[in-house]
Amino acid sequence: MSNHAHDHDCPGCSSPDLAFSRHDHAHCAQDVLARADAIAEENGVRLTPVRRRALEILLESHRAMGAYDVLQRLAADGFGNQPPVAYRALEFLVEQGLAHRIRRLNAFAACMHPGEDHAPVFLICRGCNAVAEAQAAPVRAALDAAAAAIGFSVERANVEALGLCPACKEAAA
Amino acid sequence: MSNHAHDHDCPGCSSPDLAFSRHDHAHCAQDVLARADAIAEENGVRLTPVRRRALEILLESHRAMGAYDVLQRLAADGFGNQPPVAYRALEFLVEQGLAHRIRRLNAFAACMHPGEDHAPVFLICRGCNAVAEAQAAPVRAALDAAAAAIGFSVERANVEALGLCPACKEAAA
DNA sequence: CCTTGACCTGTTATGATATAACATACATAT
DNA sequence: ATATGTATGTTATATCATAACAGGTCAAGG
Ligand SMILES: [Zn+2]
Ligand SMILES: [Zn+2]
Ligand SMILES: [Zn+2]
Ligand SMILES: [Zn+2]
Numbered sequence: 001m002s003n004h005a006h007d008h009d010c011p012g013c014s015s016p017d018l019a020f021s022r023h024d025h026a027h028c029a030q031d032v033l034a035r036a037d038a039i040a041e042e043n044g045v046r047l048t049p050v051r052r053r054a055l056e057i058l059l060e061s062h063r064a065m066g067a068y069d070v071l072q073r074l075a076a077d078g079f080g081n082q083p084p085v086a087y088r089a090l091e092f093l094v095e096q097g098l099a100h101r102i103r104r105l106n107a108f109a110a111c112m113h114p115g116e117d118h119a120p121v122f123l124i125c126r127g128c129n130a131v132a133e134a135q136a137a138p139v140r141a142a143l144d145a146a147a148a149a150i151g152f153s154v155e156r157a158n159v160e161a162l163g164l165c166p167a168c169k170e171a172a173a
Numbered sequence: 174m175s176n177h178a179h180d181h182d183c184p185g186c187s188s189p190d191l192a193f194s195r196h197d198h199a200h201c202a203q204d205v206l207a208r209a210d211a212i213a214e215e216n217g218v219r220l221t222p223v224r225r226r227a228l229e230i231l232l233e234s235h236r237a238m239g240a241y242d243v244l245q246r247l248a249a250d251g252f253g254n255q256p257p258v259a260y261r262a263l264e265f266l267v268e269q270g271l272a273h274r275i276r277r278l279n280a281f282a283a284c285m286h287p288g289e290d291h292a293p294v295f296l297i298c299r300g301c302n303a304v305a306e307a308q309a310a311p312v313r314a315a316l317d318a319a320a321a322a323i324g325f326s327v328e329r330a331n332v333e334a335l336g337l338c339p340a341c342k343e344a345a346a
Numbered sequence: 347c348c349t350t351g352a353c354c355t356g357t358t359a360t361g362a363t364a365t366a367a368c369a370t371a372c373a374t375a376t
Numbered sequence: 377a378t379a380t381g382t383a384t385g386t387t388a389t390a391t392c393a394t395a396a397c398a399g400g401t402c403a404a405g406g
Binding site for chain 2 (some may be wrong): 391392393394395
């Protein structure tokens with residue numbers, strides 16, 4: 001599963017839902033970034049400075065960011081400040097499976113499971129705006145079954161759920 | 174299930190997937206429209222001329238239409254030709270469960286099962302652009318289970334799959 | 347009757363998201 | 377060194393969506 005080796009507990013590598021839990025996020029982000037480097041190498045593509053920086057920006061929190069927000073951050077770091085700069089970096093990340101596009105939010109989020117083949121299912125908290133990637137296999141299986149029943153072949157799917165995370169649910173109560 | 178009564182076979186009322194099948198679409202659309210009238214009555218809201226016309230336009234095919242396309246059609250029929258005219262009519266239809274918003278396409282499609290409580294799952298054919306609403310219950314159950322496993326409560330969900338319908342699959346082969 | 351208030355329609359204006367097209371720079375391979 | 381593919385940057389424009397306000401309709405209550 002995880003293609004990096006270190007001894008200590010690595011929540012980012014085991015738990016699918018840490019977006020909603022308190023955790024060592026610096027470690028979490030570092031870990032994903034390291035895996036991203038490895039994946040780029042493997043795939044024979046270049047994780048150039050803008051692209052890497054865009055990923056770092058997405059990794060600052062478990063939230064989705066709009067392209068223009070990412071752009072603003074990139075520009076502040078000395079990169080170009082026109083929309084294609086952000087869109088191209090984000091597009092690259094999505095193509096390489098390093099980020100996901102959340103259509104419901106017109107926004108992008110870093111993938112927390114890069115390299116693992118996964119049809120993502122997103123849980124979006126309307127309280128704190130955190131986005132988690134949930135266990136998708138059963139959902140995808142149900143979807144494939146429903147589609148197959150009428151002869152439809154699913155190639156790509158978005159599953160995006162809006163609701164409340166445990167913390168926000170408790171806060172609301 | 175179906176809240177209208179007529180004797181003959183009514184594919185629109187039984188089959189979930191007729192978007193991809195040849196069928197008597199005039200009947201199909203008429204039927205939905207009649208149910209829409211009934212639903213508006215029930216809900217104590219008004220299916221005014223613009224709103225009804227917008228629904229008719231969506232019902233012309235089993236495809237999603239962008240708000241601006243709907244607007245153009247409405248304007249041609251003598252209604253206002255500014256974006257809010259279309260967006261408001263569409264918003265009304267969505268609120269009343271008479272249409273769905275397909276986020277992946279930035280577009281809207283008539284609901285083929287108005288009045289039936291259903292969390293929709295959309296199957297979007299990339300060949301012919303038809304959009305079908307599939308059996309969603311198992312998908313939704315899987316999603317709820319995955320969410321519950323990490324304490325997340327799903328309030329609303331979009332499930333949108335892109336792929337090939339039976340006809341386009343055959344055509345491609 | 348006629349006023350009030352809710353709601354629907356329409357307009358102007360602007361905001362937010364996304365891409366096309368082209369120019370320049372950089373990498374790598376002959 | 378030159379050619380080739382790829383990456384970055386810019387200008388301009390396309391596409392999608394909403395805020396804010398003005399006028400019209402209609403039914404309920406005075
Ligand atoms: Zn984290
Ligand atoms: Zn939350
Ligand atoms: Zn039909
Ligand atoms: Zn098709």
